[in-house]
Amino acid sequence: MQEQHTDRSEPPRLRLDGITVRFGGLTALDSVSLDIPAGRIVGVMGPNGAGKTTLFNVICGVFPPTEGSLELDGQGFTPRPHNLTRSGVARTLQGLGLFPGLTALQNVTAGLAAGSRGGLDLLALPGAVRREARLAERSMQALEALGIGGYAASLSDTLPYGIRKKVALARALVSEPRLLLLDEPAGGLSHDDIEELASIIRTVPGDGCSVVLVEHHVDLVMDVCDRIAVLDFGRLIAEGTPAEIGADPAVADAYLGVEVA
Ligand SMILES: Nc1ncnc2c1ncn2[C@@H]1O[C@H](COP(=O)(O)OP(=O)(O)OP(=O)(O)O)[C@@H](O)[C@H]1O
Structure with a gap:
């Protein structure tokens, strides 16, 4: 299945139209069309080598698709990695x-500085100082929103892994993106940390932001996503609600016995 462009009255936050990526003779993505609706969480699942990272890289502009196009809120979108924040797109790695x-x-x-016009001000001019104070205040609020304000002054490499993951998430959220891309956010987290991550992710659409969640952790994807897209060998083999995906025999086949529901 490929075409599932649904609501024609309002453009989706992100539209992928016929995205194909070839690496030499290997087709990593094969004409993938997918809509990410505004204010929704969409999971991208698939076995190893299915093309999930490649899809993420195309959306982030790491490389252009061999064929196909992207739209952001109905406008043609050519993502550029160094300009993503200014486009309203944020990601975690x-x-x-x-x-x-x-x-x-x-x-x-x-x-925040990555998305602002001048980057961080190095000259301590009065306006620049005020602006930096504002940036720091917003950053502090982002840390506090994730319950980690108490770590603000700690060097990031001294922090426990779960806290560092939250810092990375706060860094993505502080720019108030309209599209948040999460690349395997549950990787390396404990069961409790994953439950907390799930509740954080669920709050993101409250601000109207859409989320694309690329994740191996099937339970997390099933738990938090409004819709799920499943890739296998570069093809979009299924797209639907978690219940639909959990009941789809093609998905079960792709996972060769991995329990998906
Ligand atoms: N830069 C590249 N050059 C050549 N082949 C690549 C490149 N990047 C990915 N591939 C190939 O494209 C296919 C899709 O890879 P991709 O990393 O997107 O899959 P994935 O679903 O993210 O896998 P995983 O779950 O293991 O991370 C694989 O066969 C991979 O070997």
């Missing part, structure tokens, strides 16, 4: 990507 020599607060502020 599998490897966290925090600056080890910076505090938790400074790491979050870096996420």
Whole structure:
């Protein structure tokens, strides 16, 4: 199945139209069309090598698709990795990507500065100082919203892994994105941390933000997502609600015995 563009009255937050990615002779994504509705959480699942990371990379502009196009809120969208925040798109990375020599607060502020016009001001002009104070205040609020304000002054590499994951999430959320891309956020987390992550992810659409969740952790995807897309060998083999995906024999086949419901 490929076409499932639904509500024609309002454009989806993100539309992927016929996305194909080839690496030499290998087709990593094969004409994938998928809508991410506004204010919804959409999971992308699939076995190893299915094309999940490749899809994420296309949405982030790491490389352009070989064929196909993207739209953001109905406008043609050519993502550029260094301009994503300004497009209203934020992401977390599998490897966290925090600056080890910076505090938790400074790491979050870096996420804001990436989206602002001048980046962080290095000259301590009065206006610049005020602006930096505002950025720091917003960053602190982002940390507090995730319950980790108490770690603001700690160097990020001294923090427990679960807290670092939250710092990375705060850095993505601080820019108030309209599209949040989460790349395997549950990787390396304990069961309790994953439950907490699930409740955090569920709050994101409250601000109208859409979420794309690329994740191996099937339980988390089933738990938090409004809709789920399943890739297998680069093809979109299923798209639907968690209940529909859990009952889809093609999905069960793709996972070869891995329990999905
Ligand atoms: N830069 C690249 N050059 C060549 N082949 C690549 C490249 N990136 C990915 N591939 C291939 O494309 C296919 C899809 O890979 P991708 O990493 O997107 O899958 P995935 O679903 O994210 O897998 P995993 O769950 O193991 O991370 C695989 O066969 C992979 O080997």
